[in-house]
Amino acid sequence: MKINWFPGHMKNALETMEKELKNVDLIIYVLDSRAPFSCLNPSFDRIASRRPVIYVLSKCDLSNDAETDYWKRYFAKKENAACVTVNSTVSGSAKVIKSIMKDMLSKKTEWNKRKGLNIPFRAMVIGVPNSGKSTLINNLASKGKTVTGDKPGVTRGKQWVAIDDNINLLDTPGTLWPDISDEQIGTKLAYIGSIKNEVLDIATLGLEFIKDMVKLDKSLLEARYSINVEEDQEALEIFENICKKRGFISRGREIDYERGAIGILDDFRKGRLGKITLDKRISK
């Protein structure tokens, strides 16, 4: 699906990130572990290439464990980088990031000590909308919480949060890029909730999702909706069967595709279809 959602606040946010780069020691790059490769924003390339990066595979409670392991190894191999997986909804689960950050910046600590300086580390948290940046910061923070929400575009401005006496984190608004030319990437970003519903044709997205799920693992649809998916069955027919089962029917007894799509995507986003990773491994 062709996606073009790059409002003014995202353009401003990118400019702010560029400006703030000189003030930060490290980048925390939050990628939704259900589609970590699709979450790589080309507009962040310059920022991420100029500082050490901790890739955080967020929402690992919702992704396939074996695939998450693969992506963790993939990102950890990048130059000047480390990678961790987190479920930020579990209190204290992101703590490991603090020690990794301190390890990666140990040279700077020594240098500061020699100079008699006591300057806290500063890291900028970046990622596409709804990837879990603010929730991650709250998981790490003892005070100065950020606002989070179940939709893209919640954080609108930058916000510094002191997570302890030695580390300050900069929360940034979720940012996409002007023209998402790879339609599969755009579609996956839409599935995981990084694109606001208002710019999507939600019924078509729902149908695409059914097609992709049949390719990935049709048994997850069968189990969730108590349906039988036959070999070569049309995706539209499967979609309609789900709508009938779940009562997504309008007053005139017609199938309500839009409500059906919202329900099915919500099931995926909340993990009710199972632990699913959408991005395929990279073949050598």
Ligand SMILES: Nc1nc2c(ncn2[C@@H]2O[C@H](COP(=O)(O)OP(=O)(O)OP(=O)(O)O)[C@@H](O)[C@H]2O)c(=O)[nH]1
């Ligand atoms: N299951 C699960 N949900 C999470 C996790 N991290 C964040 N969420 C949920 O994902 C949604 C988005 O989280 P936010 O922290 O607001 O995301 P954000 O990246 O700051 O979003 P923007 O500010 O809009 O760019 C919220 O409903 C969170 O509760 C996680 O590790 N697991």
Ligand SMILES: [Mg+2]
């Ligand atoms: Mg946020």
